Amino acid sequence: MITRSYRHPLNSSRLEPGEPLLEVSDIRLRFGGITALDEVSLTVRQGTVHAVIGPNGAGKSSLLNCISGLYRPQDGTIVVHTPAGAHDLTRKKPHRIARLGVARSFQNIELFRHLTVLENLMLGRHIHMRNRLTRSLVWFGPARRQEIAHRELVEEVIDLLQIQSVRHKPVGALAYGFQKRVELGRALCMQPALLLLDEPMAGMNAEEKEDMARFVLDAHELAGVTAVLIEHDMNVVMDISDRVSVLDFGRLIADGAPEQVSNDPDVAKAYLGEEVRA
Numbered sequence: 001m002i003t004r005s006y007r008h009p010l011n012s013s014r015l016e017p018g019e020p021l022l023e024v025s026d027i028r029l030r031f032g033g034i035t036a037l038d039e040v041s042l043t044v045r046q047g048t049v050h051a052v053i054g055p056n057g058a059g060k061s062s063l064l065n066c067i068s069g070l071y072r073p074q075d076g077t078i079v080v081h082t083p084a085g086a087h088d089l090t091r092k093k094p095h096r097i098a099r100l101g102v103a104r105s106f107q108n109i110e111l112f113r114h115l116t117v118l119e120n121l122m123l124g125r126h127i128h129m130r131n132r133l134t135r136s137l138v139w140f141g142p143a144r145r146q147e148i149a150h151r152e153l154v155e156e157v158i159d160l161l162q163i164q165s166v167r168h169k170p171v172g173a174l175a176y177g178f179q180k181r182v183e184l185g186r187a188l189c190m191q192p193a194l195l196l197l198d199e200p201m202a203g204m205n206a207e208e209k210e211d212m213a214r215f216v217l218d219a220h221e222l223a224g225v226t227a228v229l230i231e232h233d234m235n236v237v238m239d240i241s242d243r244v245s246v247l248d249f250g251r252l253i254a255d256g257a258p259e260q261v262s263n264d265p266d267v268a269k270a271y272l273g274e275e276v277r278a
């Protein structure tokens with residue numbers, strides 16, 4: 001992997017490539033009578049793009065919600081490895097999980113539409129801002145230096161995602177493809193150890209999809225960020241993933257390299273079933 005050198009590294013994980021970064025073990029998630037996830041286990045390794053695919057309702061978003069702390073599985077563990085040690089995420093609140101370096105984007109864009117691109121990206125820095133207002137007034141110098149460092153990092157993200165031309169525009173005024181790019185940018189501004197992307201290319205035309213796939217790859221190849229990606233477009237998945245996990249009715253039915261998974265008869269059956277159901 002060629003990793004470009006940034007003044008402020010966008011990837012906060014210090015693991016070696018290939019080391020387990022996230023270990024999901026036997027998680028089970030139920031909503032009343034519905035089992036959304038049934039004994040799902042998978043390992044996301046440092047320096048990979050790990051796709052999670054499966055038909056509608058297979059449990060993909062539920063899995064991401066369990067990792068980011070929005071849902072709490074009834075059984076199983078989800079461990080993230082950081083320089084400070086291993087942390088089980090299953091009993092932690094979302095903001096604690098974010099502080100451990102797990103950043104995510106949502107299926108429906110969750111940005112502040114009236115704020116500018118720059119302001120939305122600066123909000124991604126929020127979890128790293130240490131100076132409170134009173135302290136900033138007394139210690140003006142350090143607070144100012146910190147503000148400049150945050151701005152520099154945000155500018156690097158703007159540069160990576162090629163959104164210079166819209167930096168002062170309100171997000172609500174941007175085309176959909178740009179908004180999705182800003183959402184990726186806000187997650188990158190958190191300097192994640194692990195980036196969770198829930199259908200970053202959903203609703204895009206072919207050209208926008210190609211651009212977005214390129215930016216996810218740039219975040220991965222140039223900035224060294226590890227990503228878990230939910231995506232429906234199989235061409236995109238095959239092009240940019242190192243590993244693919246397949247869910248169907250809440251169960252993990254395949255897990256391996258893209259070419260291995262694409263030739264798996266159970267996977268073909270799950271997708272064929274979806275076509276028959278549609």
Ligand SMILES: Nc1ncnc2c1ncn2[C@@H]1O[C@H](COP(=O)(O)OP(=O)(O)OP(=O)(O)O)[C@@H](O)[C@H]1O
Binds near residue numbers: 031057058059061062
């Ligand atoms: N908050 C919830 N309350 C009740 N049921 C839920 C909830 N969230 C998810 N489910 C159910 O869990 C199952 C898995 O849903 P999930 O959204 O995780 O699937 P998905 O693979 O992401 O689907 P899609 O590709 O359509 O987004 C579905 O049956 C869904 O209805």
